[in-house]
Structures are given as structure tokens and as C-alpha cells.
Amino acid sequence: MRPSPAVTNVTNSWSIRSTPEMSSEQFELWKTLLEERTGMTLHPERKPFLENSLAVRMRELALEDYDDYYQQLVAGSTGAKAMEWSVLVDRLTVQETSFFRHxxxxxxxxxxxxxxxxxxxxxxxxxxxxxxxxxxxxxxxxxxxxxxxxxxxxxxxxxxxxxxxxxxxxxxxxxxxxxxxxxxxxxxxxxxxxxxxxxxxxxxxxxxxxxxxxxxxxxxxxxxxxxxxxxxxxxxxxxxxxxxxxxxxxxxxxxxxxxxxxxxxxxxxxxxxxxxxxxxxxxxxxxxxxxxxxxx
Ligand SMILES: C[S@@+](CC[C@H](N)C(=O)[O-])C[C@H]1O[C@@H](n2cnc3c(N)ncnc32)[C@H](O)[C@@H]1O
Structure with a gap:
């Protein structure tokens, strides 16, 4: 699969960066983490969504590798991991809603x-x-x-x-x-x-x-x-x-x-x-x- 381009705002100048491709082993690790902590299941067709959401966050944190980010989320200091997890959960959950929806x-x-x-x-x-x-x-x-x-x-x-x-x-x-x-x-x-x-x-x-x-x-x-x-x-x-x-x-x-x-x-x-x-x-x-x- 070819890396997909993503637009980022780096030091105020817009540039095109590619989203790193996630291996199937990495996808399984992230999927399991997300499901254990939120209950949400990620089907394989949502892999590009996961890749893009993580890549955007990793660029904000100046991280280049999914494994480094994963380690930060599971092995960092308690306060830092909780804060980072809270940012990420917001990016990965679907918040679509409306008044009087049903x-x-x-x-x-x-x-x-x-x-x-x-x-x-x-x-x-x-x-x-x-x-x-x-x-x-x-x-x-x-x-x-x-x-x-x-x-x-x-x-x-x-x-x-x-x-x-x-x-x-x-x-x-x-x-x-x-x-x-x-x-x-x-x-x-x-x-x-x-x-x-x-x-x-x-x-x-x-x-x-x-x-x-x-x-x-x-x-x-x-x-x-x-x-x-x-x-x-x-x-x-x-x-x-x-x-x-x-x-x-x-x-x-x-x-x-x-x-x-x-x-x-x-x-x-x-x-x-x-x-x-x-x-x-x-x-x-x-x-x-x-x-x-x-x-x-
Ligand atoms: C699609 S919205 C639905 C909002 C509203 N109930 C409605 O029907 O319009 C789903 C919401 O569930 C929340 N959510 C997902 N997993 C959750 C969990 N494990 N515990 C609590 N809230 C969760 C998301 O953050 C999101 O705001």
C-alpha cells in the first residue's frame, strides 16, 4: 500500500508529509489497546483512519514511529500517559450527534x-x-x-x-x-x-x-x-x-x-x-x- 499524503502545519508553513504505513502486527497492537481501554472495536477497513489519526498526533509530538508512540502511551509516567491517552481517545472516537437525533x-x-x-x-x-x-x-x-x-x-x-x-x-x-x-x-x-x-x-x-x-x-x-x-x-x-x-x-x-x-x-x-x-x-x-x- 502506498503512503497517503497528509497536510501538516509545521512552524506555520504548510507542507505535504506522508502517513507511515502500519504493519498488520502494529494494527493488531493498536486495535487491542483501543478495545481494552474504550470497548471500541476497529475493523480492518478502518486502518487508514487509525493511521491518519495517529500520524497527525505523532507529528504534533515530533514522533515518527507508531511503536515509539505506543510505548509512550503504555510505558510513560502515569500522569503523562493519562493526559496523552485523553487527547488520543478524543481523536479516535466518533462524536457525531445532533439535537433530538432520534x-x-x-x-x-x-x-x-x-x-x-x-x-x-x-x-x-x-x-x-x-x-x-x-x-x-x-x-x-x-x-x-x-x-x-x-x-x-x-x-x-x-x-x-x-x-x-x-x-x-x-x-x-x-x-x-x-x-x-x-x-x-x-x-x-x-x-x-x-x-x-x-x-x-x-x-x-x-x-x-x-x-x-x-x-x-x-x-x-x-x-x-x-x-x-x-x-x-x-x-x-x-x-x-x-x-x-x-x-x-x-x-x-x-x-x-x-x-x-x-x-x-x-x-x-x-x-x-x-x-x-x-x-x-x-x-x-x-x-x-x-x-x-x-x-x-
Ligand atoms: C456517536 S456519539 C453519540 C452521541 C449521542 N449519544 C447521540 O446519540 O447523538 C458516541 C459517544 O460515545 C463516546 N464513547 C465512546 N466510547 C466510550 C466509552 N468507553 N465510555 C464512554 N463514552 C464513550 C464518544 O466519546 C462519543 O461522544
């Missing part, structure tokens, strides 16, 4: 919230978790749905959203809550009016009242057992498990199920898991959503 799942959340308000005693707390929240569009969409229902029903209940992701740079963007006009202008105008303020021609920011409802934290879903999160009313986990092997998906979904409060609901991406059952959960049939409710 409307059927949000319609289901809306129905759940209506029932929560009607059935629970006043001043109850609705606890929601967005797992793999990326740059924040998902938790803020959930916050808008819940806020709308609380206002419409003049509810005295409280709600809070915990939003977690493995990528620190992604979480930093989510906390800022600044989004491009193209993304925000696709939202229903009434919601846009209520929950965003326009900063300039190109950007909007989520209003503080909504931002205050969302608490962002770094969490690798491979470490769910140690996470001090429990008794959630809604766990929303979409478009993350698609990158994981079948056995791992099932293990993670089972651990998420254990974090639900009685009556709580787990909302996954449509079609993201098949043939999965949990003795305490029953399937929720609603439009094209894939969801389960904890019945005991």
Missing part, C-alpha cells in the same frame, strides 16, 4: 415524564442519565423535553441530568453549550426561542437555566461498576454501543439496567441490541424506540 426516543421520554408528574407525589425528583453524551446536544434535548412538560403541567417536581462521556475535550465543549446556527436552526422555533440565546450570526448558546440542569462528568462505560450513579429514572444511551462487540454491549446494558430505579426506563438506540433480556426489566413498546422498564 425523535421516537424523545417522544417516549415525553410520555414517561407526563406519567411521572401525574403519578408521583409532588416535589419528587426525576433523575436522568445521558450515557455517551458527546458535545451535549443529547442531554440538552432531554432537558428541553422535560422542562416543557414540567411547565405545561405546572409541576413542582425537580429534575437533574447527569451526562457522561469518555472524552474530556468533548465534555468541555458540552459544558460551554455553544452550537453553530445550522444545528440550532433545525430545532423547533418555539424551543429555540425559549432555550437558546443568539451570540452572533454563527452561534447560539443554551440558556443558563437549562445548562444548570445538566451536570457533565467523565466516565468510561467500561468502569460502570465503580460509578457512583444509581436509582436513575431514565437512562438514555444511544449510538455508542454500535462500536462495541456483542458480548460487551450486553454486559454494559446489563450494568446500566442495574442503575435504574424501580419503574425506571432504559432507552437505547433503535436496533442497537437484539436478543437481550434482564429478569427485572420488561420491553416498552413505543413507536420505533428500543426501551425497557424496570418492573421490580
Amino acid at each position: 425523535p421516537g426516543s424523545y417522544a417516549l421520554v415525553e410520555e414517561y415524564v407526563q406519567r411521572f408528574i401525574d403519578e408521583r407525589p409532588p416535589k419528587s425528583s426525576l433523575d436522568v442519565w445521558s450515557v455517551g453524551c458527546s458535545t451535549g446536544e443529547e442531554p440538552y434535548s432531554l432537558a428541553m423535553v422535560i422542562s416543557e412538560q414540567f411547565q405545561a403541567r405546572k409541576s413542582s417536581d425537580y429534575y437533574g441530568i447527569t451526562a457522561t462521556d469518555i472524552s474530556l475535550p468533548t465534555l468541555a465543549k458540552a459544558r460551554k453549550a455553544i452550537y453553530g446556527s445550522r444545528k440550532v436552526e433545525r430545532i423547533d422555533p418555539a424551543l429555540r426561542e425559549r432555550y437558546f440565546r443568539q451570540l452572533n450570526e454563527r452561534e447560539y448558546q443554551v440558556q443558563d437555566a437549562l445548562r444548570d440542569r445538566v451536570c457533565f462528568a467523565r466516565l468510561n462505560v467500561l468502569d460502570l461498576q465503580q460509578a457512583p450513579i444509581r436509582d436513575m429514572d431514565i437512562i438514555f444511551c444511544q449510538n455508542m454501543l454500535i462500536y462495541f462487540r456483542r458480548w460487551r454491549k450486553r454486559q454494559i446494558v446489563t450494568r446500566l439496567a442495574e442503575k435504574l430505579a424501580p419503574g425506571g426506563m432504559l432507552v437505547l438506540g433503535a436496533g442497537e441490541i437484539t436478543d437481550w433480556h434482564h429478569p427485572d426489566l420488561e420491553r416498552v413498546h413505543f413507536a420505533d424506540a428500543l426501551a425497557f422498564r424496570r418492573c421490580r
Whole structure:
């Protein structure tokens, strides 16, 4: 395979550099490291993506060899390796997201919230978790749905959203809550009016009242057992498990199920898991959503 050219900015002058070719042994090493630490599997057709992403980072670090970079990540000092790993994970994970990405799942959340308000005693707390929240569009969409229902029903209940992701740079963007006009202008105008303020021609920011409802934290879903999160009313986990092997998906979904409060609901991406059952959960049939409710 011929090395592919890449454009780099070296001391302010643009130059063409080639991406070093990775041997199949090196690919296996990197693939295993990534899967062990994030759960994400890399199929062989993603090798050019891995080569390019690593090469860009290696140029930034003035490293020329995949093996040297690998050594730095596994054998460097604890703090330095953790920092470098955090940069790399951000480059290798897919952060694609949007507001109200899968409307059927949000319609289901809306129905759940209506029932929560009607059935629970006043001043109850609705606890929601967005797992793999990326740059924040998902938790803020959930916050808008819940806020709308609380206002419409003049509810005295409280709600809070915990939003977690493995990528620190992604979480930093989510906390800022600044989004491009193209993304925000696709939202229903009434919601846009209520929950965003326009900063300039190109950007909007989520209003503080909504931002205050969302608490962002770094969490690798491979470490769910140690996470001090429990008794959630809604766990929303979409478009993350698609990158994981079948056995791992099932293990993670089972651990998420254990974090639900009685009556709580787990909302996954449509079609993201098949043939999965949990003795305490029953399937929720609603439009094209894939969801389960904890019945005991
Ligand atoms: C494609 S985005 C999905 C975002 C959002 N849930 C949605 O549906 O629009 C997948 C997210 O999962 C995160 N992710 C990948 N592996 C993870 C892991 N092991 N633990 C936590 N988050 C992870 C990525 O950083 C990324 O932000």
C-alpha cells in the first residue's frame, strides 16, 4: 500500500508529509489497546483512519514511529500517559450527534415524564442519565423535553441530568453549550426561542437555566461498576454501543439496567441490541424506540 499524503502545519508553513504505513502486527497492537481501554472495536477497513489519526498526533509530538508512540502511551509516567491517552481517545472516537437525533426516543421520554408528574407525589425528583453524551446536544434535548412538560403541567417536581462521556475535550465543549446556527436552526422555533440565546450570526448558546440542569462528568462505560450513579429514572444511551462487540454491549446494558430505579426506563438506540433480556426489566413498546422498564 502506498503512503497517503497528509497536510501538516509545521512552524506555520504548510507542507505535504506522508502517513507511515502500519504493519498488520502494529494494527493488531493498536486495535487491542483501543478495545481494552474504550470497548471500541476497529475493523480492518478502518486502518487508514487509525493511521491518519495517529500520524497527525505523532507529528504534533515530533514522533515518527507508531511503536515509539505506543510505548509512550503504555510505558510513560502515569500522569503523562493519562493526559496523552485523553487527547488520543478524543481523536479516535466518533462524536457525531445532533439535537433530538432520534425523535421516537424523545417522544417516549415525553410520555414517561407526563406519567411521572401525574403519578408521583409532588416535589419528587426525576433523575436522568445521558450515557455517551458527546458535545451535549443529547442531554440538552432531554432537558428541553422535560422542562416543557414540567411547565405545561405546572409541576413542582425537580429534575437533574447527569451526562457522561469518555472524552474530556468533548465534555468541555458540552459544558460551554455553544452550537453553530445550522444545528440550532433545525430545532423547533418555539424551543429555540425559549432555550437558546443568539451570540452572533454563527452561534447560539443554551440558556443558563437549562445548562444548570445538566451536570457533565467523565466516565468510561467500561468502569460502570465503580460509578457512583444509581436509582436513575431514565437512562438514555444511544449510538455508542454500535462500536462495541456483542458480548460487551450486553454486559454494559446489563450494568446500566442495574442503575435504574424501580419503574425506571432504559432507552437505547433503535436496533442497537437484539436478543437481550434482564429478569427485572420488561420491553416498552413505543413507536420505533428500543426501551425497557424496570418492573421490580
Ligand atoms: C456517536 S456519539 C453519540 C452521541 C449521542 N449519544 C447521540 O446519540 O447523538 C458516541 C459517544 O460515545 C463516546 N464513547 C465512546 N466510547 C466510550 C466509552 N468507553 N465510555 C464512554 N463514552 C464513550 C464518544 O466519546 C462519543 O461522544
